[in-house]
Amino acid sequence: MADWKLLERLCTARGISGNEDEVRNLILGEIEPYATSVEITPLGSIIAFKKGERRPKTKLMLNAHMDEVGMIVTDITDGGLLKFATVGGIDRRVLCGIPVTVGKNVGGVVGAKPIHLLEEDEKEKSVPLKDLYIDIGAENREEAESHVMPGDPVTFDSVFDTSHGMLKSRALDDRAGCAMMIDMIQGDLKYDLYFVFAVQEETGLNGSRTAAFAVEPQAAIVLESTTAADVAGVDRENQVCNVGGGAVISFMDRHTIYDKEYYQMAFKAAKKAGVNCQAKRAVAGGNDAGAIHVSRGGVRTVAVSLPCRYLHSAVSLISQEDFISAQKLVCELADMIAGEG
Template sequence: MADLALLERLCCARGISGCEEEIREIILEEIRPYADCVEVTPLGNLLAFKKGANRAKTKLMLNAHMDEVGMTVTYIEDNGLLRFATVGGIDRRVLCGKPVTVGKGVPGVIGAKPIHLLTSEEREKSVPVKDLYIDIGALSRQEAEEAVSPGDPVTFDSLFDTAHGMIKSRALDDRAGCAILIDLLKKPLLYDMLFAFVVQEETGLNGSKTAAYIADPDAAIVVESTTAADVAGVPEDKQVCHVGSGPVLSFMDRRTIYDRAYYQMAFDAAKETGVSCQAKQAVAGGNDAGAIHVSRGGVRTVAVSLPCRYLHSAVSLISQKDFHEAETLIERLAEKIAGGE
């Protein structure tokens, strides 16, 4: 069962796309005693091979991404305020007023023009990113430049809470997937398997594209988080998936048509292990499977996702039950695929 303390450590570490070093070091520390071979690729992916009791009949790669959405400093104003760009897909409605950390630990807050200076039309709209700024308390460009520079990463500050059987935190996408794969790698395996912890998923699936090329697998399981819209005001047929109803299986998204046999095999694995499971009831979004399944001559690919509310925001929410059941399902599904079923 994946460790909540490890998940907290992963979620509280910082690692927007292109700045995954802190996450990679935590994962390396956790898996080195258990992996037979570990490689860090030029782009920054972490590939770990572990021998099982049997040689795999199908060469399988299990994949999770290390990076999170965030921001980066683009310009420092004369008054010390920082302009920024988003890194990954962030809904601009969640930005204003959020506490953030810039660079190597500089606290700040995302600000905007005061509401009493807005027109009635402006008050009804979310503030464009170009009109937002980060305030670190500096009173001049010179003072700000002593602490930060253009290109510095910016991450949300948030809690890690496990009340009511849930997990609320920043970066559950996809540190929860990383935690699951770490725990699986620590266990005795029935078959040889390759574990890929990849970079830059949020900015174009770059890490998975290169990892799949190097690894050259026959099959892949992508472990992700996916949007759950089971909240007030959303019609039942638009809720996509439900928190607490088990891991989510996708038949298609905007980047991938998933292997139909593996999709059914995942439901079979859920039934065999007695865990809940649900189909993603929309063709939307995408994940590392989009790059993996078209690598080289093609890779048979399936995705197992955690239903997650408030994805790509300062605080997301998943169910502890879904988190643990996803690992059980993935372990059995990996055995079935690697065993040649």
């Protein structure tokens, strides 16, 4: 049920918001032989429809986003260094010394003023974004311009590691959700379902907003990853959720008050599927549900997330067991929602 090789291909494909082509092409290759129909929206989201054994009583859409956080080149200095802006919410504390790829194949590293040249008060602070740069080894502006230009996407380089029952990689948010939906499309469905692989979640929920308008669902399940923070130095009440505790079900975040009946139904689905799940113990963050649940006349929406450490960084971590549990829960929940009258 869990295809780690597929997830590795998804996570190592490069696709910051607005540059999801490589990820989209990979997904299309996986689903086109199985889907009943596939449509690409003007913004680049995939809308896939697959017929099941029967027509649903409730028109259900599943959603996961293809894009990842990253950076974008804004300028090139006379010395050949690249200035950049972040694409999506990245903690600048994790950036110094991180290897990156600019465009498709130009290697670089995020740099800053050497530590031995810092004033004492500077050593205690994270480096402001304006003082960071990407070094691709160019001697001057002219050499750099022969390889890159402003507007080029920048993605983190990272491992894909499956040791110790965990998954460590960049872009698990939300390629893990994409992998779950691909598996559903490739399998047998009890009910007709719509699947949206959305673009530009990290920069404004744009792909899901337009796709939901096109699909006109009555209900939606959003597959996501959410910050676990169950690490040293964080009190239990601030950990939000725990890696290894199963899929995370949200009752509210900064953009969405989730459907109360579906929230309860998710826990029933977990019990029926024989897997663990947990409530998200905070009103924080947000995801594509923020756009979907207010589409047209409104869409009843539930979010099923993976607890994830080090979200929006070069390497995130999730549990393999959580992935499998979430996958089983979502399949059960989809049948329950689609089949309700």
